[in-house]
Amino acid sequence: MLGRLNHVALAVPDLAAASERYRTMLGATVSAPSALPEHGVTVAFVDLGNTKIELLEPLGDNSPIAAFLAKSPKGGMHHVCYEVSDIRAARDQILAAGGRVLGDGEPRIGAHGRPVLFVHPGDVFGTLTELEQA
Amino acid sequence: MLGRLNHVALAVPDLAAASERYRTMLGATVSAPSALPEHGVTVAFVDLGNTKIELLEPLGDNSPIAAFLAKSPKGGMHHVCYEVSDIRAARDQILAAGGRVLGDGEPRIGAHGRPVLFVHPGDVFGTLTELEQA
Numbered sequence: 001m002l003g004r005l006n007h008v009a010l011a012v013p014d015l016a017a018a019s020e021r022y023r024t025m026l027g028a029t030v031s032a033p034s035a036l037p038e039h040g041v042t043v044a045f046v047d048l049g050n051t052k053i054e055l056l057e058p059l060g061d062n063s064p065i066a067a068f069l070a071k072s073p074k075g076g077m078h079h080v081c082y083e084v085s086d087i088r089a090a091r092d093q094i095l096a097a098g099g100r101v102l103g104d105g106e107p108r109i110g111a112h113g114r115p116v117l118f119v120h121p122g123d124v125f126g127t128l129t130e131l132e133q134a
Numbered sequence: 135m136l137g138r139l140n141h142v143a144l145a146v147p148d149l150a151a152a153s154e155r156y157r158t159m160l161g162a163t164v165s166a167p168s169a170l171p172e173h174g175v176t177v178a179f180v181d182l183g184n185t186k187i188e189l190l191e192p193l194g195d196n197s198p199i200a201a202f203l204a205k206s207p208k209g210g211m212h213h214v215c216y217e218v219s220d221i222r223a224a225r226d227q228i229l230a231a232g233g234r235v236l237g238d239g240e241p242r243i244g245a246h247g248r249p250v251l252f253v254h255p256g257d258v259f260g261t262l263t264e265l266e267q268a
Contacts, residue, residue, distance in 0.1 A: 001161025004184040008142055008214060012259040021258065025231035026216075027135025027224075048216065050138045050184040075259035077211035080142060082160070082182065090161075097159035124155065125146040125189075125209035 001090055003083035006112075006132050007045075007054045011065045012075040015057035019044045022055070030055070039111050040064050054111075079118070080127060083134035087115045090131050099123040107133070135224055137217035140246075140266050141179075141188045145199045146209040149191035153178045156189070164189070173245050174198050188245075213252070214261060217268035221249045224265050233257040241267070 012018035015033050022028040031045040040063035046053035056078060058066045068078055084090040087107045094101060100120035110116030110132055119129040146152035149167050156162040165179040174197035180187035190212060192200050202212055218224040221241045228235060234254035244250030244266055253263040 002156075002163075002180070002182065005139070005142070005182045005187075008139070010259065010261050018259050021231075022136075025228055025233045025257070026253075026263075027227060029136075046136070048136060048139045053139075053214075072260055074256065075261065076255075077214070077261050080187075080211070093161060094159055097155075099159045119160075121210075122208065123159070125144065125152050126206055127144050127209065127211050129160075 001084055001093060003085065003134055005051045006081040006083050006130075006134070007052045008080050009054045009056055009078040009130075010075065011056050011058075011068050011072070011078040013057070013069055013073060015042055015044055015055055018055050018057075018075070022046055022053075033057075035059055036111050040066075041111070043111065078128065079130050081116075081130035081132050084131045085134060087117060087131060087133040091117055094119060094123075135218055135227060137219065137268055139185045140215040140217050140264075140268070141186045142214050143188045143190055143212040143264075144209060145190050145202050145206070145212040147191070147203055147207060149176055149178055149189055152189050152191075152209070156180055156187075167191075169193055170245050174200075175245070177245065212262065213264050215250075215264035215266050218265045219268060221251060221265060221267040225251055228253060228257075 019030045029047045035042045041056045044055045102118040107115035115133040121128045153164045163181045169176045175190045178189045236252040241249035249267040255262045
């Protein structure tokens, strides 16, 4: 069921500063920032060839990463995202194994325009885990 | 300078249980556990095709992930590892940009038998960042 690692999301308090740091200190290729108000984040992508890092900065009053940054003001590792071929089949397998998915269980359209859901971190040893239909 | 994402390391309190959960709930391909006493961890690899997850369980009295699990007993995201072609050149670029590397600044032989170093998480927005010479 688990396919490729689509991305690793890192929350940062200042996306411009983080993008500049990744470029100059780590020699990384970082995209221009992209505001996604419907997802409550501004994102920049670090291209790694085989996968990507998403640097996330909160956007708006109800950002899903605001609580994370309140707890970890310097930023940190927020979630991993794996690709699956069938998001509803993945959900059903998780539920059948006793796992929980966040929200009402219905996939939503994620930041890449594809159906996503999140597995409860308590069911995957503390790691917030996103699944995206590839 | 930054090359491919070599792995994402997730700390878990119980590697056998985590491996089983990844297999049954997420349908992942997980290797047999491998004890690395010189690195203070037992590791299992989740093969994702384009990269891998390393599930890490503490091993011995001086495990480098013991403090992490004391703070986050359920487990969580521990570090990311990027490949670089020249570990000393990478270190020099980081230092020149005002960044810090952990330890004495000399690369060590990591869990894969290749030279590695860690960038101070305070210099990369809270994410513990390993570089490995590919």
